[in-house]
Amino acid sequence: MPTQPFDAAMLRADFPLLAAQPDLIYLDNAATTQKPRAVLNAERHYYETTNANVHRSAHRLAHAATEAFEGARSTVARFLNAASSDEIVFTRGSTEAINLVAQSWGRSQLQAGDEIIVSTLEHHANIVPWQLLAYERGLRIVAVPLLANGQLDMDAYAALLGNRTRLVAITALSNAIGTRPDLAAVIAAAATVGARVLVDASQAVAHDVIDVQALGADFLVFSGHKAYGPTGIGALWARTELLNAMPPWQGGGEMIERVSFAGTTFNRPPYRFEAGTPPVAQAIGLAAALDWLIALDRAALAAHEDALRLRLETALLARDDVRLVGTAPNKGPLTSLAFSHAHPFDVAQFLDARGIAVRVGHHCAQPLMDAFNLSSTLRISLSAYNVSSDIDTLLAALDDTLELLA
Amino acid sequence: MPTQPFDAAMLRADFPLLAAQPDLIYLDNAATTQKPRAVLNAERHYYETTNANVHRSAHRLAHAATEAFEGARSTVARFLNAASSDEIVFTRGSTEAINLVAQSWGRSQLQAGDEIIVSTLEHHANIVPWQLLAYERGLRIVAVPLLANGQLDMDAYAALLGNRTRLVAITALSNAIGTRPDLAAVIAAAATVGARVLVDASQAVAHDVIDVQALGADFLVFSGHKAYGPTGIGALWARTELLNAMPPWQGGGEMIERVSFAGTTFNRPPYRFEAGTPPVAQAIGLAAALDWLIALDRAALAAHEDALRLRLETALLARDDVRLVGTAPNKGPLTSLAFSHAHPFDVAQFLDARGIAVRVGHHCAQPLMDAFNLSSTLRISLSAYNVSSDIDTLLAALDDTLELLA
Amino acid sequence: MMPDRDTLTRQLKSTTGWEGKNRLLVQMARELPTLPASLRTESHRVQGCESQVWLITHWQDQLLRLQLDSDSRVIKGLLVLVLAAYDGQPRAAVAGIDFNGWLAELGLARFLSSSRANGLAAIVQRIRDEA
Amino acid sequence: MMPDRDTLTRQLKSTTGWEGKNRLLVQMARELPTLPASLRTESHRVQGCESQVWLITHWQDQLLRLQLDSDSRVIKGLLVLVLAAYDGQPRAAVAGIDFNGWLAELGLARFLSSSRANGLAAIVQRIRDEA
Numbered sequence A, B: 001m002p003t004q005p006f007d008a009a010m011l012r013a014d015f016p017l018l019a020a021q022p023d024l025i026y027l028d029n030a031a032t033t034q035k036p037r038a039v040l041n042a043e044r045h046y047y048e049t050t051n052a053n054v055h056r057s058a059h060r061l062a063h064a065a066t067e068a069f070e071g072a073r074s075t076v077a078r079f080l081n082a083a084s085s086d087e088i089v090f091t092r093g094s095t096e097a098i099n100l101v102a103q104s105w106g107r108s109q110l111q112a113g114d115e116i117i118v119s120t121l122e123h124h125a126n127i128v129p130w131q132l133l134a135y136e137r138g139l140r141i142v143a144v145p146l147l148a149n150g151q152l153d154m155d156a157y158a159a160l161l162g163n164r165t166r167l168v169a170i171t172a173l174s175n176a177i178g179t180r181p182d183l184a185a186v187i188a189a190a191a192t193v194g195a196r197v198l199v200d201a202s203q204a205v206a207h208d209v210i211d212v213q214a215l216g217a218d219f220l221v222f223s224g225h226k227a228y229g230p231t232g233i234g235a236l237w238a239r240t241e242l243l244n245a246m247p248p249w250q251g252g253g254e255m256i257e258r259v260s261f262a263g264t265t266f267n268r269p270p271y272r273f274e275a276g277t278p279p280v281a282q283a284i285g286l287a288a289a290l291d292w293l294i295a296l297d298r299a300a301l302a303a304h305e306d307a308l309r310l311r312l313e314t315a316l317l318a319r320d321d322v323r324l325v326g327t328a329p330n331k332g333p334l335t336s337l338a339f340s341h342a343h344p345f346d347v348a349q350f351l352d353a354r355g356i357a358v359r360v361g362h363h364c365a366q367p368l369m370d371a372f373n374l375s376s377t378l379r380i381s382l383s384a385y386n387v388s389s390d391i392d393t394l395l396a397a398l399d400d401t402l403e404l405l406a
Numbered sequence C, D: 001m002m003p004d005r006d007t008l009t010r011q012l013k014s015t016t017g018w019e020g021k022n023r024l025l026v027q028m029a030r031e032l033p034t035l036p037a038s039l040r041t042e043s044h045r046v047q048g049c050e051s052q053v054w055l056i057t058h059w060q061d062q063l064l065r066l067q068l069d070s071d072s073r074v075i076k077g078l079l080v081l082v083l084a085a086y087d088g089q090p091r092a093a094v095a096g097i098d099f100n101g102w103l104a105e106l107g108l109a110r111f112l113s114s115s116r117a118n119g120l121a122a123i124v125q126r127i128r129d130e131a
């Protein structure tokens, strides 16, 4: 139980963009979050005091840059409660991390006829890399259907698992409709057939406390920009024994041990998977974001975000021209809407005219939209700095807009 | 001819790190350059005024973010004189760009027995991706040897070209010994056998004016962090008809047109090759760096850097305990050294103690080092903000150090 | 009778503010007949990820003829502008029409952002490809 | 007779400044005999990208015995520290030796940066793996 209420209004002051635009109501946090000053300062401080290439040179700046970069890796490891920072591979984001697993682990471990289970909740980033691999290798992609409320159909999942199942690719929190699958149950069931599990924590990372050791998954990915961090950085966590067995994916500097035209040997993980100069300043910015997040009362933060969602959803449930898409219990802090008389895009246009930023579309989850027989929804996604007046302003604007478009 | 001398001392004031550390003599520019204030401001300004995800949402910030990101693409296109900004694919850097070409173009176009010519000058980033592909596909990697002065052996190159040659991978400027191959001749010869040419402009980008249309190459790559830009961003330029024929490499958001479990269709280039949320702020920082560079008198800049190199090399040639590694005519602004009585690492340690940052090692170019029968050199690499007193201080420190280590 | 370019220009320029312009677009959408379901086929659909847009082009007496529709009313209002700009134009004139410039003049450039989010850029591209 | 931990600690702590410490390391390097070329083999080489380092370990009367060399004199000076810390130690003691802590105390932590640039971290890792 949080000991005192979460002070989102005070937190807002940490965010230069929000402070400079007091009339902006930013409810597109699942697309990307705003950045606290601590993150911008950390990146800038790095460039202004330390900037050098890492791992390669022996001078003072290079040493300090390497320490800062490897320190950022330790911060990510600590944030995820990884067993070792060697289990953290820096990537551009979730998408690259999943492609790395598909193209390194997948290509080396999977054979024609093997099956990959993905859920119908998945973002394209957790579908298309598997499709590309399946096409190349003759694998089968099997989709777990949903119940009407947007929950995973666990009976169907159990029935799909079999001795050809090699991987289950599953989100921790749906970016389109907010469902949090029962990961513990998904992972336990996968274990019974010896399948590996990749968890897409892109959305969960800003909201949930993640403990990869307690979770028992094999791979977990996230993007910095969705957790108050910079663009251009994210991470793959994978268990050491898996990383050790994975061949390189991209070639270049850093990932080698010795190069000659006669033959090349490769460095150990995580370096084997970080070819070329890494996004150094962005890793440092990400670490600052995670430190900022760690310093918050996470339980209070979660309670705050959930209270905002409930305030919104309770009000909307009273309307008969609005339909909540996705009503699973234990949803994350986002709400997806369809309207009986208005197109979500038109609604969003009028909200935007009042300074309310929401997102409309398929949310890079077309199979999910297809399952609901929708081409798009309007999504309101919440973050630590949203306040209850944001919800009230939104509700009032929705009233006006739906009347105007009636 | 530059009309007035280049004022490097004034330029230094643009660089916060250099301004804050007046005693630092930064001569490790080939590893990464320092960043002008304009770049740091552009990134920060983006985060503080505009930050949103690109291409996806319709609200005001998202629109502005998309405009800024696509504007950055246009700036890169202008900087390279590309025919269209659709020919610019944003990547993390040179290394990722080369891997993209290897894994998309290479995998789809090359067959067992095909040959890829790489020069002995290449950075590992322009060797290992081809080795990985060669190993997978049964290709042959053929290395162009060097003359004793570090020039490409053009006769040997001519002899290596043949009807199995499908690609020539060549640097525009060697990061290890400064050689600038005669690219026009390399490309013209490749054309006679119908081979494609990939130019690694990682080092050239900060020093040379690049015109991809005049050059006539097929692919060109560079990294932002070596051209006054942020880490985590770089670009691939490729001719439209090549990009159009290339299959996707990484899967995810942005790169798709329509996703379903029954089948997925892909977006057009360059988006087809930019899966997931791109490094938005970094693209904007890169554009600021290129704009900063474009605003300089490039001929005067080149003359300035070359004059510094000549000042250094002339003094060193007078010493018999120092050997210049790489003495090709028309070298870029970097100097690689070996010592008769001292290990480069030890020399660098004492230089570092006096605030002089240089790099020691194989410079991610082990085949090149092997060709010179060296395990490492000490490299001094110059940039726009270096001044002649940097060279003089370095020379004096070298005197003392070599005496101490004699 | 569809409003012409001049009328549209006058109306949109005299309307300030994003809300006002969007309101006007929604009103203008009423002028555009709904495309019969039989013509709302996949092959007439233009790719955009926020709304659905359909476009049918043909040449009649050497003049370009357009049929357009969208499930979004704001986008449908914009399609009225597309119609006013391109419908009835001879092939030779199409390339010369600066639709983006006109939109910018009307204060609607935001819709034409490099964004692929709405299908408008794709519509204009398809029309230009026809000519 | 190689200098012992206490002597080395005293010497390095009384020397301030990066240049002074490097000078001292270069002097200390003189104490370490050169490994014969026949032992400077690939299998004894430890990976580091700036200098070459060789390490040979064996157990004698249950005690760890090290032979070490480098082509860099600064690194060779550091190897004197490695020797002082680990040579002659019983197996059970090796894991408990806080070499990194000692280096930090001596103001030499920079050499032990997470960097793979010099082979020192790899040397210490290999020694710990032996025990």
Ligand SMILES: Cc1ncc(COP(=O)(O)O)c(C=O)c1O
Binding pocket: A253, A275, A276, A277, A278, B030, B031, B092, B093, B094, B095, B096, B123, B125, B126, B171, B173, B174, B175, B200, B202, B203, B223, B364
């Ligand atoms: C010539 C050359 N090519 C490629 C690279 C690789 O660039 P990056 O590490 O930024 O991907 C470098 C720099 O490290 C280089 O100097």
Ligand SMILES: Cc1ncc(COP(=O)(O)O)c(C=O)c1O
Binding pocket: A030, A031, A092, A093, A094, A095, A096, A123, A125, A126, A171, A173, A174, A175, A200, A202, A203, A223, A364, B253, B275, B276, B277, B278
């Ligand atoms: C659930 C989920 N997975 C994956 C991604 C892809 O993340 P990115 O675009 O940062 O690679 C996103 C966000 O776009 C997401 O919401």
